[in-house]
Amino acid sequence: MDVREERGGEAMLPGDDRSRMFVFEHxxxxxxxxxxxxxxxxxxxxxxxxxxxxxxxxxxxxxxxxFRLQENSVDGRLLDVVEKSLRYVKEIRPYDSIPHELLDGRASWSVEERHRQIARNRMSLHLVSWMSGGEASVSDTAKLAQIAEDQQTKQRVQEAFTRMAEKLGLGKDRRQDVVDMIESIARELSYIEALRERFGRVRYVSSQLNVLGNLYRRDTGIRNDIFRMQVLIKPPVTNFDTMFGQVDAQTGEVLSVVKNLQAQIRFIRNTRDELHHRLMLWDDIIVQWDAATVERSAEIEILLKETYRFLARHFSQASEWPLTNR
Known part of the structure; x- marks a missing residue:
């Protein structure tokens, strides 16, 4: 099994179907x-x-x-793939398929239609901004949808397709090529939008710590613990914000994105995978907060202790993750 390091559209594991699954020998x-x-x-x-x-x-x-699994044996090589794969999935069982991220760069998880639509709307706004020579950034998805559905916006987007085809030297008769390229970028960005939504649940945890800080302001012990949690949660939230901001900034230059399509797709996929990997860590604690009633109670105090352990284990100053796109 020849495991290569290329990603973003090039298969890493050539060969028959067996090389695309975790088929162990031992x-x-x-x-x-x-x-x-x-x-x-x-x-x-x-x-x-x-x-x-x-x-x-x-x-x-x-x-x-x-078990004397030699590095170059089938099982030895598959264990290397297992280690890489656990960045993308939480569990792997023998005979599972190897994650798409390692095979061809696609995501192993799916998005919903609303995420695709948000990505299309965002690209529409970028196209209109490019046409006008200005910059526009809308974070509220409802506002974004309202702008994208406006008839004048739709007309400007259609004009942008034609102008961009000419700008790229394709000619206005090949405007469909531009439409297809923009759609391919939106398809990749739909995963970023889904991750942005998941990150909203991390923000929710942070905001509820602020609420509980007020509710427990007269309880010195719990209030001090909440303060420490607020300190611990700030760096990962900031890092998430930075990564989403990097994607938004780089894909906002829509003409540059289209001119460098494959490089941009690789960038989006690398960022997608890093965001997904980091957010997987939060899944269990998010579920607990989603089910909690935020009020003074024995139950919320248990959740606060669990959250403190989680944050201290993963985001103490010594173990804070660097901001990288792998």
Whole structure:
């Protein structure tokens, strides 16, 4: 299996269907209920196996050593792919398909039609701004939809397709080529919009800490813990904001985007994958906050303790993630 590092449209694993699935040879991987996942306590990839009513987790480094899985063996190479794949999915079971992110650059998860429409609306606004020579940024999706549905906006977008075809040297008869390119960018950006929506739930947690800080202002112990959580949550929220801002800024220059289509798609996909990886970490805590009633109660105090542990474990100053697009 020849695992290459290229991404963004080039297959990483050439060959037959078997090379696109986690087909292991060692009998260990045929244990019922076995799966790969990241250990929450260590952050390492491990093979989780049932042990009666309990579950054991064997780090991949231990697997390689104890079962003599050579680096160049089929299983040894597949374990390398498992480690890469756990950036995109939470669990991998033998005979699962290898994530699309590693095979051809596409996402392994899906978006809804509203995310596609938001991305189209945003591209429409960029086209109109390009036509007028100005800049426009609308964060509110309802306002964005209202602008995009305006008949004058639609007319200007159609004019922009023709003018851009001429600007690119294609000629106005090939305006459909521009339409197709803009649609391909919108399709990629729909994943960014879905992630932006998920990030809204992280913002919700942050805002509710502010609310609870007021509710518990007379309880010194809890209020101090909330203050520490507010400090801990600020850097990851800022980093998310920065990453979304980078995508918006780079794709807002619509003519440059079309001129450098493949490079822009790679940039969007790399950012998409990094955002998705970081947001997966928040999924469990977000679910708990979504189900919580934000008021003084024993239940909310338990959730605050759990949130404090989560933030301290992942976002203390020593473990703060750098802002990178991989």
């Amino acid at each position: 009998k260990l991987f045929s244990v019922d209920g076995g799966y790969f996942a990241i250990q929450k306590s260590t952050g390492e990839a491990a093979f989780h196996v049932p042990l009666g009513e309990l579950k054991g987790a064997i780090p991949l480094s231990t697997l390689r050593y104890e």
